[in-house]
Amino acid sequence: MSAADSSLLRPKLLGPATVNVVVAVSVLYTLLPVLWLVLASAKNRDALFSSDLLSLSDFSFLQNLKDLFAMDGGLYGRWYVNSLLYAVLGAAVGALVSVACGYAFDKYRFRHKEKLFGLVLAAVMVPQTVLALPLYLMASEAGLVNTFWAVFIPVLFNPFGVYLGRIFARGYVPDEVLEAARVDGAGELTTYARVALRMLGPGLITVFLFQLTAIWNNFFLPMVMLSDQDLYPVSLGLYQWNSSASVSPEYYPVVIMGSLLAVLPLILAFVLLQRFWRSGLTAGAVK
Template sequence: MALDTAPAHAAAPAGPPRPTRPRRGPNARSALSSRVTVNTLLALVAVYTLMPLTWLVVNATKNNADLFGRPGFAFGDFSFFTNLADLFTHQDGLFGRWLANSMLYSVVGSIGSTLLSLLAGYAFDKYSFPGKEKLYGLVLLGILVPHTVISLPMYLMASDIGLVNTYWAVLIPGLVNPFGVYLARVFSEGYVPAETLEAARLDGAGEMRIFRSVALPMLSPAFVTIFLFSFTASWNSFFLPLVMLNDATLYPVGLGLFNWNAILPQEPHYYAFVVTGALVSVLPLAIAFLSLQRYWRSGLTAGAVK
């Protein structure tokens, strides 16, 4: 009978190896420091960006006495709804008329501008015609020209055809959007395959039917992106309405608030109107971005990948 001559300590099974804690090297510490620095800078930028809006929200709760008698970031006696009611009833509801004018200029003008930009960008991308690239370069040149430079020539042309001091004097110039044409061409290159258009032509569809039924649904992210840019530019437009309009009932909200702000030394009770009106005028932009940001972000991401 064989005897087990193996040593006792050799029979004990070896336990699982103890995990070793990874040591942080200089690269990990450098990455952590970079993240902290970047997040700190982003937090400072966010605070700086939101500070004027916070000031508006806080001071819209004050009456005229609180605006001068309390610190800037201290709430008042919560007179916001009183200020709001006074704002919309002052001068027979003139502020509400300004808001309606801004919605007209921004919504109608932006929809028309976006459709024209999509048509132009689609044509520059999918069709070949003499002088296409030169004409496209001329369109892009329009991006470099400030709007204030062409406001006076547009005023003279509008005066010759009798459009000064009408809604059309602001709506028609807003239809031209060279940057929108550029974006539309980029989106058309990435979203609308030429094979799909060729298949639609083989089925007998006309060019306008192809654009309306095939290309336009594919360009929906481009539509939202260009619309938001146009809406923001039109809502914040100031110099063109200042040049074109003389009737206060045609003013957009920005120009109307500017006129109220100009008479503050003579009419101090307008301070609450201006502060509350400025806060109300920001809300449509915030609503538009919050409601359409999903489509806007997807469009910008696709354009970046392209």
């Protein structure tokens, strides 16, 4: 085949039909586990392993839901509230901290600024599991092990959020606007809180969603820090129930139902905040 023929063939291989097939396969690959979760959550323990999931028989969705919140004295409800506190409150405070740090890196001059920011970028590449043991030792020295704060405090600081905060500050907050606020007599805190922070709204939402997803799915840090079941998040609690299911099969339906409910807050957050999410992702894309 000549070079001319291959050049004519290449656009056809990368045409709309090929792209649509790749997108359809990707969507199917993503949605199949969710579909299985929805169908399996409506089956009782016996039907879960013996019948066709697509069958409408052995429907026990409501019974599984009741069993979920009644299992082990209603522990799942406590775990769910814990996860909401860890994730929503932690993501909100963490987003504010990250964006403020990113704003400072972009708008202020101080010694070794770029070197410090280089350390932030290096910290992005450090896996969170590597930090679990040092964080445990520090929490142990402070007497925070097996407390709410042992999980909540570490999630407030996110190097990737600081990096995004600097990008958003550069893309959304013109220096001329800050200078105008200073000329009008506003201090640095007033300028940031009343001017810059409002312009950084899409950036805050984007960092918040990243933080929310990471904290909600956080598993290893709570497993290291916590031994009290009343402090478990949903991820760790469902893992414990799933480990017990091989001995007590009655845990299987509630684990599946609990997993289905566990994905709802993330879906709801992305649906409600997707408008800000889209605009935040394009920050700095157009000069």
